Amino acid sequence: MQKPLILVCNDDGITAPGISYVVQLLKNFGDVAVVAPDKPQSGMGHAITINSTLRVNKTNYHDVFLEYNCSGTPVDCVKMAVNKLLPRKPDLCVSGINHGSNSSINVVYSGTMSAALEGALEQIPSIGFSLCDYAHEADFAQAEVFIKKIIADVLKNSMPLGVCLNVNIPKLKADEIKGIKVCRQARANWVEEFDERKDPGGKPYYWLTGKFVNFEEGNKETDEWALKNGYISIVPTKADLTSYESLIELKSRYNEIGSS
Secondary structure (H helix, E strand, C coil): CCEEEEEEEEECCCCHHHHHHHHHCCCCCCEEEEEEEEECCCCCCCCCCCCCCCCCCEECCCCEEEEEEECCCHHHHHHHHHHHCCCCCCCCCEEEEECCCCCHHHHCCHHHHHHHHHHHCCCCCCCEEECEEECCCCCHHHHHHHHHHHHHHHHCCCCCCCCCEEEEECCCCCHHCCCCCEEEEEEEEEEEECCCCCCCCEEEEEEEEEEEEECCCCCCCCCHHHHHHHHHHHHEEEEHHHHHHHHHHHHHHHHCCCCC
């Protein structure tokens, strides 16, 4: 039987420790193809490159079936892989493992999760993995048992069409992780501030700063609660941003308005 073909991408860049770690795990599940950014692309969301050229280069950082770096965004990487570089459509797309959380509102900005979402849009079962530790020397092995189980399950059972998994792992030792919670995205956001400074010429420049505010503190149905209480959170995620709960009210307000 043909081995599963697994596409791996990330937003931290092709040489990041997180992607190196997950690639080694994935070699136990099938043929691994890596197409990842040639430099860090955090916070790029679902951006694509349309006003400049894309370049890809063969690399061999991870000793896999096929590997390229790409000058574009994480979503560019998935598009290039599926449409140009791979011999066939992958059986699984894995994005990450990201250095830092992509829970709650962070999923909107995340290049890691946008790569997974792009995989889902291409009708590929897809997973985005993130570890809540920004350190370069972060220990991804603490959650290895759970990561393997999630990968094996998605390969076996696939995913609903257009849906991917947003998996966030708390920064804990292996024996401190209580298990997995399938939950929903918490209602939270960043309250931004722009730190204004002066360059040597006296002109202002700005650093984006701010603090994270969870408006559902204590809600056990959310990813933020799961992570805070020692669980790996899994949020089924899709690109459809329709507010279905608002449709009936808004139809009654607008659908009867004529053009005259």
